[in-house]
Amino acid sequence: MRYLLLIFALAVVVVMVVGGRRGDLSRRPPIELFADMDRQPKLRPQAPNDFFGDGRSSRLGVAGTVARGDHYQDLPINTGHMPGVTNVVESIPAEIKVDEALMNRGQQRFNINCSPCHGAQGDGNGITKRIGAMGVVADLHDPRIVKMTDGELFGIITNGKGLMGAYGPNVPVEDRWAIVAYLRALQLSRLGTLDDVPAPFRAQLKK
Amino acid sequence: MSDIFPKWTNRLPLMMITGALLGGTGVTAGVWYYCTNKYANVGYMPVQPVAFSHAIHADQLGMDCRYCHNAVEKSWYSNIPTSTLCMNCHNQVLKDDPKLALVRESAQSGEPIHWVQIHKVPDYVFFNHSVHVNRGLSCVECHGQVNKMDEVHQAKSLNMTFCLDCHRDPAAHLRPLDKITDLDWQPKSEESQRADGAKFMHDWKVESLQNCSTCHR
Numbered sequence: 001m002r003y004l005l006l007i008f009a010l011a012v013v014v015v016m017v018v019g020g021r022r023g024d025l026s027r028r029p030p031i032e033l034f035a036d037m038d039r040q041p042k043l044r045p046q047a048p049n050d051f052f053g054d055g056r057s058s059r060l061g062v063a064g065t066v067a068r069g070d071h072y073q074d075l076p077i078n079t080g081h082m083p084g085v086t087n088v089v090e091s092i093p094a095e096i097k098v099d100e101a102l103m104n105r106g107q108q109r110f111n112i113n114c115s116p117c118h119g120a121q122g123d124g125n126g127i128t129k130r131i132g133a134m135g136v137v138a139d140l141h142d143p144r145i146v147k148m149t150d151g152e153l154f155g156i157i158t159n160g161k162g163l164m165g166a167y168g169p170n171v172p173v174e175d176r177w178a179i180v181a182y183l184r185a186l187q188l189s190r191l192g193t194l195d196d197v198p199a200p201f202r203a204q205l206k207k
Numbered sequence: 208m209s210d211i212f213p214k215w216t217n218r219l220p221l222m223m224i225t226g227a228l229l230g231g232t233g234v235t236a237g238v239w240y241y242c243t244n245k246y247a248n249v250g251y252m253p254v255q256p257v258a259f260s261h262a263i264h265a266d267q268l269g270m271d272c273r274y275c276h277n278a279v280e281k282s283w284y285s286n287i288p289t290s291t292l293c294m295n296c297h298n299q300v301l302k303d304d305p306k307l308a309l310v311r312e313s314a315q316s317g318e319p320i321h322w323v324q325i326h327k328v329p330d331y332v333f334f335n336h337s338v339h340v341n342r343g344l345s346c347v348e349c350h351g352q353v354n355k356m357d358e359v360h361q362a363k364s365l366n367m368t369f370c371l372d373c374h375r376d377p378a379a380h381l382r383p384l385d386k387i388t389d390l391d392w393q394p395k396s397e398e399s400q401r402a403d404g405a406k407f408m409h410d411w412k413v414e415s416l417q418n419c420s421t422c423h424r
Contacts, residue, residue, distance in 0.1 A: 165295035
């Protein structure tokens with residue numbers, strides 16, 4: 001009987017030592033004992049797949065074609081400039097309705113995509129500048145940038161400029177216009193004078 | 208007369224019963240403890256081709272999850288960003304660091320980096336990221352505090368009970384939409400979470416969906 005208990009205790013200890021605890025970190029992929037149709041030979045996005053020659057399941061666009069739902073590339077709303085020429089549009093196209101929802105969206109998207117470098121206030125003091133990782137970051141309140149037309153700003157967001165990368169592939173068209181609208185508000189916040197403040201609030205400011 | 212059965216055989220029935228009981232208990236406990244996603248999947252931390260640290264990017268630098276996973280609000284899956292997106296910063300930041308050689312190469316050539324997928328549900332589960340993050344369910348609920356992980360590992364079991372726990376009681380998990388990617392956010396109290404959760408369920412028309420066809424098609 002003693003041996004029986006000893007063997008049992010030993011077996012328990014061995015299993016616990018080999019098995020470890022729940023949640024222990026492991027480099028090995030989970031063992032899937034029963035297949036259960038868990039992994040099917042279907043295309044899954046961004047996963048390797050042997051069906052196509054290049055091994056990708058997510059297909060790249062065919063050159064010269066426009067995918068359904070994609071924006072046609074030659075309208076001012078998509079490019080920020082007039083069709084066929086490089087003249088930039090002066091203000092946000094009429095198709096984009098500038099309202100509170102768009103401004104809120106613009107603020108959110110600005111904080112996600114732009115603030116890491118340009119800072120939440122747009123003054124070029126984002127985290128990359130503060131840790132000294134990036135040398136030159138544009139101050140968006142610079143008169144040079146304030147004077148740019150909406151279309152020009154849209155074009156820079158879309159295609160990048162200098163060391164800034166293109167955000168066209170990552171930020172949808174509507175969001176880019178929303179960012180432009182919000183950026184205008186940010187700029188106005190520094191350009192405003194006392195006359196811009198509604199009369200009832202002026203007294204408060206002077207305090 | 209010699210013994211046909213030696214004396215110890217008298218104890219044999221007792222030993223057999225004890226052995227069966229112990230063995231049965233042991234096997235049951237072992238299966239209960241080990242044969243579940245809580246053991247098999249939680250803690251899976253594969254070596255990634257590039258030593259990307261979510262702790263540095265999301266926590267220290269304070270970048271929003273959606274800077275990189277930018278389609279998560281529109282798409283059923285949360286995308287891995289392209290290498291060109293990494294280069295938005297890394298064309299200047301650590302631009303000659305050997306750790307990032309693969310990223311630079313990939314951005315140049317267009318060949319994707321073979322990141323190892325960690326969080327997997329079975330292929331017959333149709334989980335949609337966008338409906339969850341657009342209606343108050345934070346990344347942290349399923350992925351844990353990725354913003355504290357240098358190397359990402361699976362933090363939650365993602366088994367069916369895990370999904371159902373939330374689907375049976377969404378109000379306990381919903382949070383304000385501007386806190387979705389704030390993985391450190393905590394509700395003020397249990398009561399406030401109850402009250403807010405119930406309000407969110409009403410406002411965003413969140414239902415407690417428990418049909419098989421909600422997830423399995």
